[in-house]
C-alpha cells in the first residue's frame with residue numbers, strides 16, 4: 001500500500017512523499033537466522049549517515065523514511081505523552097499499519113488508559129497494551145509490598161524494560177517520542193541510532209523539536225491529550241511515581257520526585273553510546 005503525504009508542517013510543505021508499507025528492505029547480511037537485525041558495520045554506517053542527513057528533516061519526513069526502510073518490522077512505543085500522541089497522529093497519515101504498543105505496568109493513571117481509546121477513535125490506531133507477567137497484586141505480594149517505594153529501578157526493569165525486550169523480538173526498529181531538550185541524557189540522542197539495550201534501530205523523529213512545536217500540532221490537528229496536563233502534570237508516567245509540577249520547575253521534575261532517578265531506563269544511553 002502506498003500513501004501520499006501532503007501535509008503542511010510548521011516549517012515547510014511536504015508534497016507527495018510515497019510511503020510503501022512493504023516488508024523490510026534489508027540487506028541479507030543485516031538479518032540473523034532468527035530474523036533479528038545484526039549491528040553490522042555496514043548497518044551502523046548507514047544509520048550514522050542517515051541520522052546526519054535527517055538532522056534537518058521534519059518529523060514527518062523522518063517517520064516516512066522509517067516506514068519505508070523498515071516496513072512491517074517497524075514498531076512504536078508510547079506512554080501517551082503529548083509527543084507520543086503527536087507521533088500517533090502523524091503515523092495515522094503516513095504509515096497507519098505500524099504496530100504501536102504501550103507498556104501497561106498496571107500502575108498507569110485511568111486518564112492515560114482512557115486516552116488510549118480516545119486516540120483509537122481519532123486516529124484509527126489501536127495501541128496494544130503490553131503487560132508484565134505478574135499483576136500488580138501478584139508483584140507486590142512477591143516483594144512484600146510495592147517496589148516503586150523501595151527499589152523503583154527494579155520495578156521499572158520488571159514492569160517496563162523486560163516487557164519491551166520481549167516485544168522487540170522479531171522487530172527491527174522502534175520509534176520513540178523523546179525530545180533532546182527534555183534532559184541532558186536525551187540531548188545526546190541521534191535522529192537514528194542503534195539501541196543496544198533492545199537490539200533495535202531507534203528512531204527519534206521529535207529529537208529536534210521543542211514543547212511548543214508539539215503543543216502547536218496538538219492544537220492545530222485537535223489531537224487528543226491527557227487531561228492531567230491541564231492539572232499541572234507536565235510529564236506523566238505511573239501514578240505512584242508522578243506528581244504535578246510547580247511553576248518554574250523543570251517539565252520532568254514530577255517524575256520520581258525526591259529521588260535520584262530521572263528515567264525509567266528505556267531511553268538512557270550507555271556511556272559508550
Ligand code: SF4
Nearest residue numbers: 148152155156238241
Ligand atoms: S514508574 Fe514507578 S510504578 Fe512505574 S514501573 Fe517504574 S517504579 Fe514502577
